[in-house]
Amino acid sequence: MLKFSRIQKFTKANIANVPQDKAIIYKIKSRSGENLYTGIAGRGRGQDRLVEHKNIKKDQIPEGTRFQYAQVKTKVRAHQIEKSIIKKEQPEHNEQHK
Numbered sequence: 001m002l003k004f005s006r007i008q009k010f011t012k013a014n015i016a017n018v019p020q021d022k023a024i025i026y027k028i029k030s031r032s033g034e035n036l037y038t039g040i041a042g043r044g045r046g047q048d049r050l051v052e053h054k055n056i057k058k059d060q061i062p063e064g065t066r067f068q069y070a071q072v073k074t075k076v077r078a079h080q081i082e083k084s085i086i087k088k089e090q091p092e093h094n095e096q097h098k
Helices: 048-062 075-087
Strands: 023-029 033-043 068-072
Touching: 023 048, 023 075, 033 048, 033 075, 048 068, 068 075
Parallel strands: none
Antiparallel strands: 023 033, 023 068
16 A cells, blocks of 8 residues: 655755655645645656746645655556546646546
8 A cells, every 4th residue: 555655844855855766656735735736756856856846836836835755666656546646636736637
């Protein structure tokens, strides 16, 4: 079973603690805990991908103030899980799998 990290504030310091050794699935959440966006990043790209979201969130996901992530063995598996989460939770800022 996939285990997500605790919900953290969307800060560069917290992003710097995201492990880089495996692919990740991440959720950008509102202050109230609502999943606003689900995405994936390949091995070694998790921190970069989250920083990209942090830098553009004012325009694209302005209410995204928190995040959480889970590590998976492969990017292929990450895609499968991402699709499942998007279908189940229907985050407002994900369009491609609705």
